[in-house]
Amino acid sequence: MARTSPDLAWTLARAHLSRRRTQNLLTVLGIAVGVMVLIAALSLTNGFTRALVDATLRASPHLSLTAFSPAPRDPALEAEMRADSRVLAFVPFLGDKGLLTRPATQGRPAGVDFATLFGVTPEAAQVLHLAPEESTLLRTLGPGEVLLGSALARSVGAFTGDEVRLLNSTQRRTALRVKGVFNTGNYLIDSGYAFTSLGTLQKLQDTGNITGYQLRLRDPDAAPGVGNDLTRVRPYASLPWQSLYGTLLDQLALQKRVIAFVVFLIVIVAAFGIANVLTLAVFEKTQEIAILRAIGATRPVILRTFLIEGALLGLGGLLLGNLLGLGISAYFTVRPFQLPGDLYFITALPVEVRWTDLLWVNAVGLGTTLLAALIPARRAAGVEPARIIR
Numbered sequence: 216m217a218r219t220s221p222d223l224a225w226t227l228a229r230a231h232l233s234r235r236r237t238q239n240l241l242t243v244l245g246i247a248v249g250v251m252v253l254i255a256a257l258s259l260t261n262g263f264t265r266a267l268v269d270a271t272l273r274a275s276p277h278l279s280l281t282a283f284s285p286a287p288r289d290p291a292l293e294a295e296m297r298a299d300s301r302v303l304a305f306v307p308f309l310g311d312k313g314l315l316t317r318p319a320t321q322g323r324p325a326g327v328d329f330a331t332l333f334g335v336t337p338e339a340a341q342v343l344h345l346a347p348e349e350s351t352l353l354r355t356l357g358p359g360e361v362l363l364g365s366a367l368a369r370s371v372g373a374f375t376g377d378e379v380r381l382l383n384s385t386q387r388r389t390a391l392r393v394k395g396v397f398n399t400g401n402y403l404i405d406s407g408y409a410f411t412s413l414g415t416l417q418k419l420q421d422t423g424n425i426t427g428y429q430l431r432l433r434d435p436d437a438a439p440g441v442g443n444d445l446t447r448v449r450p451y452a453s454l455p456w457q458s459l460y461g462t463l464l465d466q467l468a469l470q471k472r473v474i475a476f477v478v479f480l481i482v483i484v485a486a487f488g489i490a491n492v493l494t495l496a497v498f499e500k501t502q503e504i505a506i507l508r509a510i511g512a513t514r515p516v517i518l519r520t521f522l523i524e525g526a527l528l529g530l531g532g533l534l535l536g537n538l539l540g541l542g543i544s545a546y547f548t549v550r551p552f553q554l555p556g557d558l559y560f561i562t563a564l565p566v567e568v569r570w571t572d573l574l575w576v577n578a579v580g581l582g583t584t585l586l587a588a589l590i591p592a593r594r595a596a597g598v599e600p601a602r603i604i605r
Contacts, residue, residue, distance in 0.1 A: 224516050227507075228523040235492065239528060242488040246532025246584065247539060249481035253576050254540025254568075256478050257471065259547065261567035264467045270400035271460055273344045274364070274408055276429035278438040279454040280446060285309075285424035292449060296430065301441050304341035305430045309334040309416045313383040315363075315409070317373045326372030330363075330409045332381070334416025335429075342431040349397040356412045361391040365398040366406035381419070389419050427451060482580050486587035489528050493521050493591035518596040525588020526581075533580050537573065544568050 232239055280292075288307050296305045311332045319325040333339075340354035352362055361381075363373060373379050377393045391411060399405055417423060432438060435456065442453025457464060507517065544566045551563035 224519040224523055227520045228527065232524055232527060235495075238492055242485070242492050242528050243531040243535060245485035245488045246482065246529060246580065247535035249478070249483075249485045250533055250536025250576060250580055251539035251543065252481055253475065253478045254537065254573065255543045255547075256474050257572045257576070258540075258544040258566045258568045259552070259564060260467075260471045260474055261569055261572070262547075262565035264471070265567050266565050267401070267463070267467070268460075271404065271463070272435065272456060273399040273401070274397065274404045275456055275459070276342050277432040277435045277456050278430040278442050279427060279459075280430070280442065280451045281427040281454060282425070283450045283452065285422065285426060286450075287424055289449070292428070292445065292451075295445065296428070299441070299445075301432055301434070301437060303431045303433055304338060305428050306335050306338040306342045307413065307425045308339070308427065308429050309413055309420070309422075309424070310426045311383050311416060311420065313381045315367070315371050315373075316380045316382070317371050317377060318380070323372060326370065328367060328370040329407070330367055331407050332361075332383070332409050332411060332416065334411050334413040336413050339410065339429070342429050344431075345397050345399070349395070352395040353397070353410060356394060356410065358412060358415050358418075359389075359391055360394040360411065360415070362394050362410040363396050364405035364408045365396045366402055367409060368393070368396045370406065383419060385420060387419055387421075389415075391415070479579070482583055485532065486529075486583045489525050489584050490587040490590060492528070493524060493588055494594070497521070497591050497595045514596040518592050521592035521595050522585065522588050525584055525592070529581050529584025529588075532584070533577050536580075537577070541568065 293305070296302045311334070313330060313332055315328055315330050317326040335353075335356075337354045337356075340350040343350070343353065345353060349362075356362060361379065363371070363379075368374070371379060373393045375393055375395050379391050379393060381389050381391055383389075397405075397410075413425070430441070432441060438455030438457060439453070442455050445451070446453045547564070547566045551565055553563055
């Protein structure tokens with residue numbers, strides 16, 4: 216009997232499942248719906264996170280190296296950055312904050328707003344990932360010209376060719392001509408950033424120093440390591456984009472965990488369906504189980520029988536749920552979910568399916584269904600044949 220027990224367990228499991236087809240089908244569908252929703256929700260959340268990060272990094276460098284105190288350009292550091300294969304491009308910059316105003320004209324009231332101003336060289340067009348026409352404007356910034364974020368331009372009421380006045384953090388004033396506007400899709404950047412030429416800002420501050428360097432990397436995720444390597448023996452502070460937008464990334468990660476937990480409750484509810492089906496089967500098959508035990512079937516054989524039933528129901532639900540979840544993700548890839556651009560930073564929600572998420576969903580789903588099957592399986596294995604037959 217020990218040799219044939221695996222075959223016996225499989226035979227009994229198939230026989231039991233074939234007798235409750237409708238109930239088994241509903242159980243499989245319940246698991247499939249939970250897995251489908253979980254995969255679709257995670258894929259949409261991944262897509263939203265990726266789109267938001269991409270929009271943020273269009274007008275933000277992957278890495279900023281800021282000198283402890285403003286200093287002239289560092290030829291040794293620039294040579295090392297050029298030789299580093301991880302660095303795609305870099306640009307020296309001078310930062311400042313100030314108040315932008317546009318005087319009132321006939322039919323147009325005055326406009327005013329605060330801005331973070333960056334003085335950059337033409338290499339900034341290679342560090343920032345703006346639209347082609349906006350990159351051209353950034354690369355060709357001349358003396359006394361400024362490139363405004365789209366929301367900042369609307370707030371100030373300044374259009375291309377208008378003159379705006381800047382009062383910087385050191386209470387110095389200058390007039391700038393608007394060369395154009397840029398739009399990243401991230402309102403926080405578009406409403407607060409402006410770019411001018413490095414010479415213009417140096418002249419305003421009466422200095423030949425720079426604040427530091429901004430870098431674009433081949434792999435944005437490597438920014439902390441690259442920053443540590445470049446600043447280990449230099450008086451510079453490294454600011455990777457992950458630190459600059461750490462709060463945003465933490466909020467997105469928390470959002471994903473909450474969504475995954477809430478949706479996973481559907482899988483747990485479906486797993487109770489498996490427990491219900493197998494519990495009913497144990498009650499109905501109590502006499503059959505007792506007879507099997509009496510003719511030599513061991514407790515492990517009975518336990519495996521009902522665990523196999525639970526595993527087959529769970530695997531069927533997981534397989535169908537994966538197909539449906541990937542199908543929905545493919546649909547939203549072709550026809551992205553539309554979002555209001557004034558509320559979110561993007562107008563369409565892309566989809567990103569990650570194999571790590573699929574593995575996690577299937578592993579947890581299978582584990583949950585097996586745990587749900589374990590209780591009725593142990594009850595079945597505990598049937599005493601002498602008491603039942605008597």
